[in-house]
Amino acid sequence: xxxxxxxxxxxxxxxxxxxxxxxxxxxxxxxxxxxxxxxxxxxxxxxxxxxxxxxxxxxxxxxxxxxxxxxxxxxxxxxxxxxxxxxxxxxxxxxxxxxxxxxxxxxxxxxxxxxxxxxxxxxxxxxxxxxxxxxxxxxxxxxxxxxxxxxxxxxxxxxxxxxxxxxxxxxxxxxxxxx
Numbered sequence: 001x002x003x004x005x006x007x008x009x010x011x012x013x014x015x016x017x018x019x020x021x022x023x024x025x026x027x028x029x030x031x032x033x034x035x036x037x038x039x040x041x042x043x044x045x046x047x048x049x050x051x052x053x054x055x056x057x058x059x060x061x062x063x064x065x066x067x068x069x070x071x072x073x074x075x076x077x078x079x080x081x082x083x084x085x086x087x088x089x090x091x092x093x094x095x096x097x098x099x100x101x102x103x104x105x106x107x108x109x110x111x112x113x114x115x116x117x118x119x120x121x122x123x124x125x126x127x128x129x130x131x132x133x134x135x136x137x138x139x140x141x142x143x144x145x146x147x148x149x150x151x152x153x154x155x156x157x158x159x160x161x162x163x164x165x166x167x168x169x170x171x172x173x174x175x176x177x178x179x
Contacts, residue, residue: 051097054120058099061113069102070110074125079151088150095123103128 047055055073062070071077075096080088089096099122101107107124114122 047097048094050121051094052120054114054122055097055099057114057117057119058110058122061110061117061119065109065113067106067110069106071100071102073097073099084150098123098125100125100127102126 058070061067073096074092077100078088099107101110101124104126107126111122111124114120
């Protein structure tokens with residue numbers, strides 16, 4: 001009888017411990033969802049309206065028509081440190097909102113539905129027809145290819161072609177023949 005009570009008490013303790021852990025995890029999920037909503041709203045304010053409408057429409061079209069092979073916009077596929085945001089934004093510009101797809105056929109299929117619904121404007125990057133140019137970078141420690149500072153899946157590497165991250169203005173002037 002005493003052993004049964006001890007096990008029951010231990011069981012209650014473990015249940016309370018698990019409930020506490022579950023509550024903490026649920027609170028973190030709620031916090032992260034709120035953070036995502038806040039970030040999406042901030043992104044909405046800097047994205048041109050017709051492009052934003054097009055990207056949102058693409059995801060709905062993919063769900064409704066069961067279309068796979070749409071990977072997302074460049075901005076969704078890249079990760080970088082906050083201190084590089086401006087360099088990436090200036091280098092890439094509105095290309096951040098180009099949508100990477102598996103093939104020309106998929107972009108045509110999605111675009112047909114998008115145009116039929118007047119769902120906005122989107123530029124597609126079909127991986128089967130895009131090749132990243134081979135670039136020879138100057139041998140200097142002051143200039144680093146911007147791509148080396150970004151995190152992205154190698155599956156999309158041919159969709160990216162960026163410039164150099166130069167740590168000193170004098171270096172960039174010299175590379176341009178102005179220094």
